[in-house]
Each structure stands twice: as structure tokens, then as C-alpha cells.
Amino acid sequence: MVESVNTLGRVDTAVVPAGDSPEARAVSGEIGVSDIELLRRARGGDRDAFGVLVLRYQDAVYAAAWAILKSREDAEDAAQESFLRAWRGLDRFDPTRPFRPWILRIVANVALTVRSRRRIHVELDETLDVSDDRAGGDLPAAAAAANRRELLDAVGRMTAELSPENAALFHLRYGEDLSIDEISRILDRRPGALAVALHRIRERFRRALFGPGNGVEP
């Protein structure tokens, strides 16, 4: 595991490829190199430098894609597509700006587009209506949660019911720990609207966790 401090001051971790592979040698030589330097080199066509950025951010990108798509295969495709788009768009990106919000914005767009296509497909098939945001209606598992692990699993199942837009907001807030203003820039939505949406999501979960019959003690 490699740790590096990115341009937001956040500590990123990346799994170093094992063995004496070219990737492993490339990464071992890049530990501690800043995102800015890697981006400058990648803009010059250095694919290895970009590969180090992939290693640094693949978990964040994949997690965002998975939070919205809820499918391992789709999330992998979306993550790959996001990095390819970033690679193609490097000429237009200012390397002195933080990479993380940019790549998160790309993956959010990619995943939401995939999800909206999938929703159209499902609605056309008339087999399942996933357009309703049903999250937070009930959390029966919470009442019977014998331990924290079960509770967290139950919360995870609830988040799977969030609409794609709310899933993106939820992940950026609780998975990435970003502020409303930062999320607003990534999702290109007004901070006020996001704050209201987040409040509603949180209230649903609060009622599910602490409502009548759900005895989770703070």
C-alpha cells in the first residue's frame, strides 16, 4: 500500500502492483511524486505517469461508480471509461488544479448517464420501476441488529434503493466526506438544492434507525 498526499491535502492510498513487473517498477519510482508533476508528464504523453494517477484514484473512482450503479461489472466499465475520458481531456485540464474533484465529476457523469439509459431500458420493458426513491421507508433490520455489522449491512441495502442522483450525493457526502459546496461543483447543481436533498435523505435514515421499534441508541 502506498500513501501520498494529493493536492487537496487528502491522503490517498494505492495498491502497488506486486513483483518485478514494469508497472511495479514504474509505480515504485513515482512514490511521493505530486499529482501536479504526474499530470504535467501525462499531458506530455507519459502513460506511466497517468498509470500512477490511476493507481492513486481507482478506488475513489470505482467506489463512486459502484455507489451509483450498484453493479460490479458496470462500475468497472464506468471507471475505465472515466479514466479514458480524463486521458483524452488532459489537454484541457489545468494541472495545477486538483485532480480528484475532476475525476469524480467525470465518473459521476459517466455513471449517471449509464444509469439513466438503464432506467429507460427498464421502463420500456415495464418489468421494474426503479425511478421511485424508496430508501428510508423502513429499516427492519435495524431493530433486530444484533451488532454493528448487521446494522451497517442493513444501511447498505437501504442505500441501494436511492435514486441515482441521490446515490451520487450520498456517496460524495459520506463516502468522500465532501462539503455541500464541493459536491455542488462536482455535480453541477445548486448548493441549496443539494442541502435540501441531503437533509431529506438523512431524515429518512434517521427515522429508519431511531423510529418506533428501531432501538438504536446514539
Next chain:
Amino acid sequence: MKPCPEIQLRLNDLLDAGESKLPVAVRAHLDACPECRAWWEQTRETENVLRESTSADAERKAPASLEGRIRAALEREAVVASERNSKTGSRRRWLAAVAATLVVAAGIATAVFLSRSGSPGRDSTPLRAPIVDEYPETVHPGGGKTTDVAQGTDAFPAVAAPPSLAALPSWGDLILAAAPVEDARQDLRWLTRAVVSNAESAARAFAPADAPPSRTN
């Protein structure tokens, strides 16, 4: 549970702050209002659970195969970009050859047009002007004079014939030259020489003949 709406609104904005950083007025309200206090504590615990649920979710970790997939996709991207650049380059060379051909064709068409219709605007002096006073005149003693046209010399000065148009490259030559060949740059050099040669020929053809000096009685 029904927290006071105004306090709930303010607390929503203060969720990221710790209890100790709440404004004094808000803290005083929480101490005095059990419903708002319960809501505040439940909401903060909900935030903790939601954060914990995302970090504990093993499915959110990128699979080990992802990085290899992305690297392979980047390699393919590079190959495709290289092929695309190569195709664009040959297409540009072909277009340059076509453009050069069109320029040459336009030049030749202009030259042919001018050679057949004169060169308006350059010189209004006719190429063949009869010089009347070259004819012999006889002055009669009783007055008057006659002009013997039959014995006059050829008053029309010789004008050099324009070079034959057959010397210029034919349309077939030009089209063949524009066709994409192995080295389009050679074609371009050839076409450039053809343009210069045509221009020189046209200039010689359109040079006005020197008019003979006019004489007056």
C-alpha cells in the same frame, strides 16, 4: 419527535461542527428543549452510521483487475490515435495535391482566356495598326495628291506568334499528377515547376508588340 423548525434549519448547517463549536444561543436551546436535543443527537449518530457504512462496504473497493484493464485500454487508445493521425496525414497530403492542381488549372484557364480575348486593361494599342503614311503619295502640279495603295509596302509590322499551347501540360497530365502517389511532395514540387513555367509562357505570350513610331505630315 418534532424539533423546532428554526433550530433544525440551523443545526443542519452546523452538522460538520462539533458540539463545542455550536453558537451559544443554539446550545442554550438544546439544553432547554429535550425534543431538539434528541433530534440533534440522533442526526449526528445517523451521520456516523452512514459514513461508517460507506467505508465498511468492501464492494466499494476497486477489484485488482481494474488497473490492468485501464492500462490495456490506454494502450489501445494510443494505437488507435496513432492510426488516426497516420490516416489524417495521408488525407492532408492528397488534399494538398488536389488543391495545387486546381490552382494550376485555374492559372491555365485564365491564360487561355486572355490569349483569345486580348488583354483588357493592359494596353489599348492594337497589335496590328495600319500605318497609312507608308503608302507612296504623288503630288500633282495642279494641286491635290493621290495615294498608290497598290504599290504600298506591307504596313503591318511583324508580330511574333504566341507559343503553341501544346507546350503546356495537358489536363490528363495534371490529373495524373494530382493522384495520390507514394511521395506527394514530389508531385507538389513538379506542380510548382509547372505553375512557374506556365506563368512565364503566359507572360511572354501577352507582352504587347512594340508599336512603330507614328509620323505626321
